[in-house]
Amino acid sequence: MVMKTARAGAERRTGYRVPYPAIGSALGTDEIAAVAEVLRSGDTLSCGQRREQFEADFRALIGTKYALSLTSGTTALEMATYLIGLRPGDEVICTPQTYQATIEPLLDLDVTVRFSDIDPDTLNLDPHRLQALVTPRTRAVYLVHYGGLCAAMDPIMEVAELHDMVVVEDCAHALGASYFGRPAGALGHIGCFSFQSSKNITTLGEGGMITFDRDEWADNIARIRANEPDADFVPSSSPLSPYGPPPTELYEHQKNAYTHDCTALRSGGTNATLGEVAAAVGTVQLRKLEEFNRRRREVTSKLDEGLSRLAGVRVLTPPPGHESAYHLYTFFVSPQAGLSRSLVARALEDFGIEMQLRYFPLHLLPEWRRKGHGVGECPVAERLWFEEHLNLPCYPMLTDEQVDIMIQAVEWAVETTRVR
Numbered sequence: 001m002v003m004k005t006a007r008a009g010a011e012r013r014t015g016y017r018v019p020y021p022a023i024g025s026a027l028g029t030d031e032i033a034a035v036a037e038v039l040r041s042g043d044t045l046s047c048g049q050r051r052e053q054f055e056a057d058f059r060a061l062i063g064t065k066y067a068l069s070l071t072s073g074t075t076a077l078e079m080a081t082y083l084i085g086l087r088p089g090d091e092v093i094c095t096p097q098t099y100q101a102t103i104e105p106l107l108d109l110d111v112t113v114r115f116s117d118i119d120p121d122t123l124n125l126d127p128h129r130l131q132a133l134v135t136p137r138t139r140a141v142y143l144v145h146y147g148g149l150c151a152a153m154d155p156i157m158e159v160a161e162l163h164d165m166v167v168v169e170d171c172a173h174a175l176g177a178s179y180f181g182r183p184a185g186a187l188g189h190i191g192c193f194s195f196q197s198s199k200n201i202t203t204l205g206e207g208g209m210i211t212f213d214r215d216e217w218a219d220n221i222a223r224i225r226a227n228e229p230d231a232d233f234v235p236s237s238s239p240l241s242p243y244g245p246p247p248t249e250l251y252e253h254q255k256n257a258y259t260h261d262c263t264a265l266r267s268g269g270t271n272a273t274l275g276e277v278a279a280a281v282g283t284v285q286l287r288k289l290e291e292f293n294r295r296r297r298e299v300t301s302k303l304d305e306g307l308s309r310l311a312g313v314r315v316l317t318p319p320p321g322h323e324s325a326y327h328l329y330t331f332f333v334s335p336q337a338g339l340s341r342s343l344v345a346r347a348l349e350d351f352g353i354e355m356q357l358r359y360f361p362l363h364l365l366p367e368w369r370r371k372g373h374g375v376g377e378c379p380v381a382e383r384l385w386f387e388e389h390l391n392l393p394c395y396p397m398l399t400d401e402q403v404d405i406m407i408q409a410v411e412w413a414v415e416t417t418r419v420r
């Protein structure tokens with residue numbers, strides 16, 4: 001009931017027959033009950049047992065030793081960057097086909113980013129191109145599991161281990177995805193998840209999680225996400241204090257006064273913890289993840305079936321061993337078959353399908369061009385984006401009727417725009 005109301009609301013609001021999802025999962029009475037339960041309990045709304053529970057459930061699902069919740073996926077990526085500890089002059093290899101947040105934390109650092117071109121069949125980093133970009137300064141690889149389909153992690157990890165590089169998986173699309181039976185977020189060294197409104201589950205609109213196995217990283221993140229870079233007593237004789245010993249009468253209050261010794265860490269810390277209400281909703285949503293992703297898979301296979309019959313249209317085929325989280329639906333049109341992706345996109349809009357194309361190649365965004373990147377750097381990513389790439393709305397609340405409308409829409413768009 002709640003699902004239907006939300007969808008009808010979206011149609012009214014947007015005027016589209018098939019709108020893009022404002023919410024990527026269904027929220028209903030269970031989530032409302034979870035919110036009410038926290039509020040009625042009188043328990044703390046910060047750093048309490050709901051956060052513990054959500055993180056424990058997440059660890060159980062992903063299989064990493066640690067899962068620490070945060071306020072967003074972007075924050076998780078910032079924390080990952082902090083953990084790697086990049087120094088000026090270091091190099092990082094990145095995918096150009098992702099949301100800008102994947103590598104946003106690198107913009108402010110004096111590091112060289114090398115964009116590595118993608119595999120045209122999956123839109124993920126092409127592992128065969130990695131080795132050629134490695135230099136003695138390469139420290140990390142930032143990749144995304146595009147649309148929920150895992151990157152070719154075995155060959156990528158082989159190169160990474162050979163050169164001692166840290167691999168960051170942006171799992172914002174990939175909650176519930178797996179690669180030869182192993183979950184996304186446990187395939188590289190650090191996994192970063194988002195629970196923003198449009199993702200496969202949400203923690204009331206914003207939220208994130210970072211996953212990994214290393215103990216020293218857990219200690220660092222636990223402290224800096226809670227404004228507590230050093231909660232331990234710092235002796236006044238510490239050579240780190242520029243002010244000399246504090247007055248003796250304050251001495252015993254030092255700890256209560258939150259004496260901070262930030263120099264042991266490379267960050268002054270921040271406040272990035274997920275609140276209790278959001279965490280409680282996260283726990284409920286996580287229980288429904290499999291059901292949500294099952295419906296996403298159903299929508300995807302119906303679309304694949306309808307679209308692959310059309311001349312000049314190519315659908316994404318997951319390689320063996322890859323189980324997607326089906327976050328985005330992507331297909332391609334062929335210029336050789338007289339099709340233009342821009343014309344098809346416009347026709348789909350006219351038909352009442354809300355088009356949001358994801359994502360403009362990062363190396364061509366102004367902020368990366370300013371750093372010397374430009375056209376020609378990733379020919380596959382550029383060709384696909386400018387000539388072939390299209391996305392359709394894909395979320396669990398879509399009705400079968402809406403899926404049929406999308407198939408009709410693509411059929412019509414392709415027929416009416418084809419140049420013979």
Ligand SMILES: *Cc1c(COP(=O)(O)O)cnc(C)c1O
Nearest residue numbers: 072073074099101102172194196
């Ligand atoms: C949504 C998203 C993010 C950012 O997550 P937020 O929680 O919105 O900060 C990062 N990377 C990708 C690929 C995303 O889709």
